[in-house]
Amino acid sequence: xxxxxxxxxxxxxxxxxxxxxxxxxxxxxxxxxxxxxxxxxxxxxxxxxxxxxxxxxxxxxxxxxxxxxxxxxxxxxxxxxxxxxxxxxxxxxxxxxxxxxxxxxxxxxxxxxxxxxxxxxxxxxxxxxxxxxxxxxxxxxxxxxxxxxxxxxxxxxxxxxxxxxxxxxxxxxxxxxxxxxxxxxxxxxxxxxxxxxxxxxxxxxxxxxxxxxxxxxxxxxxxxx
Amino acid sequence: xxxxxxxxxxxxxxxxxxxxxxxxxxxxxxxxxxxxxxxxxxxxxxxxxxxxxxxxxxxxxxxxxxxxxxxxxxxxxxxxxxxxxxxxxxxxxxxxxxxxxxxxxxxxxxxxxxxxxxxxxxxxxxxxxxxxxxxxxxxxxxxxxxxxxxxxxxxxxxxxxxxxxxxxxxxxxxxxxxxxxxxxxxxxxxxxxxxxxxxxxxxxxxxxxxxxxxxxxxxxxxxxxxxxxxxxxxx
Numbered sequence: 001x002x003x004x005x006x007x008x009x010x011x012x013x014x015x016x017x018x019x020x021x022x023x024x025x026x027x028x029x030x031x032x033x034x035x036x037x038x039x040x041x042x043x044x045x046x047x048x049x050x051x052x053x054x055x056x057x058x059x060x061x062x063x064x065x066x067x068x069x070x071x072x073x074x075x076x077x078x079x080x081x082x083x084x085x086x087x088x089x090x091x092x093x094x095x096x097x098x099x100x101x102x103x104x105x106x107x108x109x110x111x112x113x114x115x116x117x118x119x120x121x122x123x124x125x126x127x128x129x130x131x132x133x134x135x136x137x138x139x140x141x142x143x144x145x146x147x148x149x150x151x152x153x154x155x156x157x158x159x160x161x162x163x164x165x166x167x168x169x170x171x172x173x174x175x176x177x178x179x180x181x182x183x184x185x186x187x188x189x190x191x192x193x194x195x196x197x198x199x200x201x202x203x204x205x206x207x208x209x210x211x212x213x214x215x216x217x218x219x220x221x222x223x224x225x
Numbered sequence: 226x227x228x229x230x231x232x233x234x235x236x237x238x239x240x241x242x243x244x245x246x247x248x249x250x251x252x253x254x255x256x257x258x259x260x261x262x263x264x265x266x267x268x269x270x271x272x273x274x275x276x277x278x279x280x281x282x283x284x285x286x287x288x289x290x291x292x293x294x295x296x297x298x299x300x301x302x303x304x305x306x307x308x309x310x311x312x313x314x315x316x317x318x319x320x321x322x323x324x325x326x327x328x329x330x331x332x333x334x335x336x337x338x339x340x341x342x343x344x345x346x347x348x349x350x351x352x353x354x355x356x357x358x359x360x361x362x363x364x365x366x367x368x369x370x371x372x373x374x375x376x377x378x379x380x381x382x383x384x385x386x387x388x389x390x391x392x393x394x395x396x397x398x399x400x401x402x403x404x405x406x407x408x409x410x411x412x413x414x415x416x417x418x419x420x421x422x423x424x425x426x427x428x429x430x431x432x433x434x435x436x437x438x439x440x441x442x443x444x445x446x447x448x449x450x451x452x453x454x455x456x457x458x459x460x
Contacts, residue, residue, distance in 0.1 A: 011454055013447035014325075014362050015370035015410055031369070033410065040327070040369060042362045042450050057454070058253060059365025060271055062330060088271040088285075088334035129282060129332050155365065209457055 008047040011057070011211070012039040018052050029054020044211050057211070061087040061154035061184040063132045065123055070144065070182035071134065073117045076109050083121065083134060086151065086184045091132035093121065098136050118144040118188065120180055140180075147178065147190025150200055152207055154185035159210040160203060167216060171202050174223035198223070228383055230391050238375060238387040238438055243355070243449035245363045253364025255449070257356035259375075260389055261346035266356035267339045268364040271328065274335035285328030289318040289338040291353050297345045299390075314350045321354050321374065321406040321416040327367040336366060346390040347402075351375050354406050354416065359446050363453075373442035374406035374416060377431040379423055384431050386438050396421075403428070405435050409443040412436065 002021020006012060018030060019037045026032045029041040030052050039045065043054030063069075063085060071083035071091060080094040095103045099112055113119060113136075120141050125133040135141070152160060160181050161168050172179055177191030177199045187203065189196050202219055209215055228235065239260030248254035251267035258264075271285050279286065291314040292307075318340065328336065338360065340353040351374035358372040378388040379401040385392070393400050401421030407414050414432075423431070 011451045013371070013450045014368040015443065016447060029367075038369075038410070040367050041365055043365075056365045058363060060252060088273055088331055090273070211454060212457065 012045045025051045027053035056155050063126050067123045067183040069184040070186035071121050073113050089130040091134045144188045150187050152185050156207045156210045235385045245450045246453040253360045255356045255359035257352050262352045263344040264352040264356040265341050266360035268360040270336040271331040271334035280333040282332050285331035285334040291315045291340045293342040297342045325369045347393045348376050351404050370408050370410045371443045371446045373439045376404045377435040378402045407439045
């Protein structure tokens, strides 16, 4: 029978022994070295029976199929747009995925998306070499006008959004702001300027305290005050 | 008279303080201070790699850069800035850290590590490696283990850990000085250099002496990484 050496939700660092025994199963952020399970990233370790999984504290975004992200137009090419995804890899937005309109080859693409525009897009494919295809056609996918864009820690995005959007809807309701958080760590906020500033403050607090318990209550309190 | 000018025991390191997350703008960062030697490291990436001919389609590459700040030394020993020495140390630092990092998830990209020495009093490449490995962990890079590093030397025929600047210049010729970096779990050596002359036996004895200190440093590094998340709620 194996022995577990950490508590659930404990913060672990690379090289730390988490558990011993062949019946323990290493998940994300861990690896097996003979009898022992070792942490391989600075993360919060979740212990689920004999399965160990690390949720990283930091790290750049890696594009994944199906993610809804915010991209920035980095360059305009003959056949589409090159989009920065706040990651090591840029994405291609081909003409046919950009709009429901028929865009003729060689026409002025800035009419649709100009340089430095921000768009909400969906990742439709990622190859093994991290070539990324995206689409701007779909529900809620469009150019993001007005408002402001901030950068957040991509690893904290799930916490920022909350279970089925619970966390983000608290902020949206309290401040009457439009907020969209891309999985890649770009967030778009639109509302009255004062509300936008308050929303950013709340987002920063969630980011900072993402690993602590009772956060939802503290955010509600903060927004009501 | 004691063996060492500052009264340390042979196996005793200078006082070590380590802190992670010191540079907010970076993806990961750390400060590592040992005695009067202080290294600050910042990690950016994985990010796009240019020029393209350096890209590796099989995995991301690690690129370290070591630099002493202009005011860091005693003003005479090494001119800070680009030099053959800093190039060499950048290279051995990269080689010391490469075996633990796993960048197979990031083909064609680069992880940049910038190491700046704000104060130097011997052992700067070791302090740099310690800071860099903490900064990499702080950046969320997948690593087999931490990489601690420290030097072992010979003073009056006695092996001692962690030479400081004064000790390095005690001998008229040169005090033998051996910087060592190790992967603690497997005890594999990732950096081993030697200034001066030692016998084969002295080298082997030195290596076994240094291991204990390296394990201690690795624990200290992990502790410092976790410490930045303690008590964030009370403010």
